[in-house]
Amino acid sequence: MDVRLDHLVCWVSDQLGSLQFYEQVIGLPGVRAEEFKDGKAAFPSVRISPETILDLMSYDASRGVDEGTGVNGTAGHPINHFCLAVSKEDFDALQIRLKESGVEITGTGTNSFGARGIAPETIYFPDPDGNVLEVRYYE
Structure with a gap:
């Protein structure tokens, strides 16, 4: 089996502030950043590698996560x-x-x-x- 990590999701309080941190301080390029700023994407991401991104998901979006994953208690799980x-x-x-x-x-x-x-x-x-x-x- 050939497996690769596709993405991770981090809960953040300020998506634009987190995007700026990961882009400018860490040095990772933004993914869908402009779409997020234009209200066309629910969250921005940053690229870790050609195959892996980090999604910057608002704490406010945690409602419905349990339903989406089918696992109770995962919203904001550290x-x-x-x-x-x-x-x-x-x-x-x-x-x-x-x-x-x-x-x-x-x-x-x-x-x-x-x-x-x-x-x-x-x-x-x-x-x-x-x-x-x-x-x-x-x-």
Whole structure:
């Protein structure tokens, strides 16, 4: 079986503010951003990879989510964190953008295991809604 992650959904309080954070601070390109701004899409997304996006869903949209998924209690269900793997160059540049944007790096790690093996360095930080991101690089 050939499986790939298609998308993740993060609950956010300010979709435009979150879009700006993920585009400008993290450096991910927006998907359907203009359509969202024009009222033609219910939420914006950002592209993580050619095959994976992150949807920025308003807390207000949580009504009806249980019905849509068929699983009670999933609206706003928290996750611990999600991890993005980038190049060493992008890892270093991200740390500068986080500092310039006043985003505190809340945790660090070394020699951390992940999907592609051991990552020499990793950082953790919250997005504007407290969703925790881990960013790492592999050699």
